[in-house]
Amino acid sequence: MNYADFSELFKDIIGLAKKAKDYKLTNVILELQNRTMNLIQENIDLKDQLSKQKDDEDFAKNIKLTEGVYYYKDEEVPYCTRCWDADKKRIHLEKDEYDGIWFCPEEIFLRKK
Structure with a gap:
């Protein structure tokens, strides 16, 4: 699953919560969405760091x-x-x-x- 998949999933869930007129649920879902997006960004950053580290190791070896x-x-x-x-x-x-x-x-x- 990538960012776009998560984004679409959250839009669908938020839409359902709004239809149910459950604003507490909507707020909790929005907070979950925010935290998920932060985790996705952290994951991207960690992958970038790992890639740079591997690249630096290759450079150092050669x-x-x-x-x-x-x-x-x-x-x-x-x-x-x-x-x-x-x-x-x-x-x-x-x-x-x-x-x-x-x-x-x-x-x-x-x-x-």
């Missing part, structure tokens, strides 16, 4: 430290080690045109604040 930077699988642009190790952020490094050294744009941004 990065390789080379010359002080992380490379993911066969990507040619490395990731910042500090951003990943400290905050689990996947920030691609940029290459300085002058000396060819990799730098983190996030660190530059944070310094300007």
Whole structure:
């Protein structure tokens, strides 16, 4: 059952309660609907967290430290080690045109604040 199924079910139940003119029942059903929607949202949030955690685990298993930077699988642009190790952020490094050294744009941004 998904959100739309629950929503339709509650509309039907509320309609029946209104026809019966039982306002206490209608209020209880509305509260049940509200709590159910909160649980559905919590479930969605937990699934998103689990998906992100699995994605992060995959990333961590497939990065390789080379010359002080992380490379993911066969990507040619490395990731910042500090951003990943400290905050689990996947920030691609940029290459300085002058000396060819990799730098983190996030660190530059944070310094300007």
